[in-house]
Amino acid sequence: MKKILALTLALILTFALASTALADFPEKEVTIVVPFKAGGNVDLCCRIIADELTKILGQQVIVDDRPGGGAIIGQTYALSQPADGYTMLALTSSFVTNILSGDTEFGMEDATAIGQFCFDPEIVVVGADTGITTIDEFMAAAKAESLTNSTPGFSTSHHIASLIMTEKFGLTPFAYMHTDGSAEQVVQLAGGHAQVGLTTYGGAATLIAEGKIVPLAVCNTERHEALPDVPTMAECGYDFTYGAYRGFAVPAGTPEEVVNKLSAALKEAMESEAVIKAFNDSGFPIMYLDAAAYQTMLDDDFAGMSAIYYLLDEE
Numbered sequence: 001m002k003k004i005l006a007l008t009l010a011l012i013l014t015f016a017l018a019s020t021a022l023a024d025f026p027e028k029e030v031t032i033v034v035p036f037k038a039g040g041n042v043d044l045c046c047r048i049i050a051d052e053l054t055k056i057l058g059q060q061v062i063v064d065d066r067p068g069g070g071a072i073i074g075q076t077y078a079l080s081q082p083a084d085g086y087t088m089l090a091l092t093s094s095f096v097t098n099i100l101s102g103d104t105e106f107g108m109e110d111a112t113a114i115g116q117f118c119f120d121p122e123i124v125v126v127g128a129d130t131g132i133t134t135i136d137e138f139m140a141a142a143k144a145e146s147l148t149n150s151t152p153g154f155s156t157s158h159h160i161a162s163l164i165m166t167e168k169f170g171l172t173p174f175a176y177m178h179t180d181g182s183a184e185q186v187v188q189l190a191g192g193h194a195q196v197g198l199t200t201y202g203g204a205a206t207l208i209a210e211g212k213i214v215p216l217a218v219c220n221t222e223r224h225e226a227l228p229d230v231p232t233m234a235e236c237g238y239d240f241t242y243g244a245y246r247g248f249a250v251p252a253g254t255p256e257e258v259v260n261k262l263s264a265a266l267k268e269a270m271e272s273e274a275v276i277k278a279f280n281d282s283g284f285p286i287m288y289l290d291a292a293a294y295q296t297m298l299d300d301d302f303a304g305m306s307a308i309y310y311l312l313d314e315e
Contacts, residue, residue, distance in 0.1 A: 124198055127213065167311060168240060219233050
């Protein structure tokens with residue numbers, strides 16, 4: 001009886017200590033791992049959010065860029081860390097496509113969603129020296145020959161969008177120039193090393209303003225607020241909606257209380273005046289989803305991408 005009582009008390013004490021630890025989370029620095037180069041869209045978004053999360057959580061939140069392997073290097077590192085909430089992964093569509101490629105050591109089950117903070121519609125862009133000024137001219141040129149297409153990496157949302165567009169509209173397959181992030185992608189376009197690309201507004205805004213990159217159409221049902229004169233694909237007679245989603249995840253097994261606290265903190269950050277202004281100034285559209293909704297979206301994307309993944313195999 002004494003042994004049973006001692007064991008019971010020990011279990012109660014252990015549970016109490018664990019509950020206290022979770023209640024006090026975080027007690028040290030939190031790291032956001034970005035699997036792309038610094039200066040790209042995902043990196044810029046995360047740095048804005050990290051500043052606000054630092055205030056909300058009461059601990060420093062830092063960004064750790066670990067590019068390479070089409071985001072696999074950073075994703076593998078983040079998901080191999082302890083499941084304690086102190087390492088978050090900036091999770092984009094490349095997570096799903098990398099798993100489908102069969103080149104990862106992780107699967108969908110190895111990550112737990114924290115929440116989505118952005119959905120950014122793709123924009124069809126060309127280098128200014130191509131002389132292409134409309135989406136119709138782009139379609140004609142892309143059907144006539146294989147254009148050089150710069151992407152921020154193999155299997156990223158921009159790459160996937162290009163592949164789907166090629167099949168949907170009967171374009172000549174692009175000659176792809178895969179880079180290590182959106183910052184490098186747009187530089188290749190502006191410098192004349194690539195002719196076309198699909199990108200999002202935030203990372204290309206400066207070069208668009210300088211006239212070095214020309215936006216032709218927005219792959220959404222509504223025009224982009226920052227590009228009111230650029231038509232949507234639908235307006236031009238092309239049925240094509242696609243975009244890049246961005247959010248956070250933690251290694252599977254992270255305590256539910258920690259997941260919920262991080263998700264609530266992300267929601268608070270995305271509703272703050274500082275983040276709203278910074279996102280608007282940078283051209284990043286805010287679209288928050290909580291942990292459950294983002295997990296559902298990721299699972300749906302995995303199912304949908306599984307059905308069309310053969311497009312990547314054919315490249």
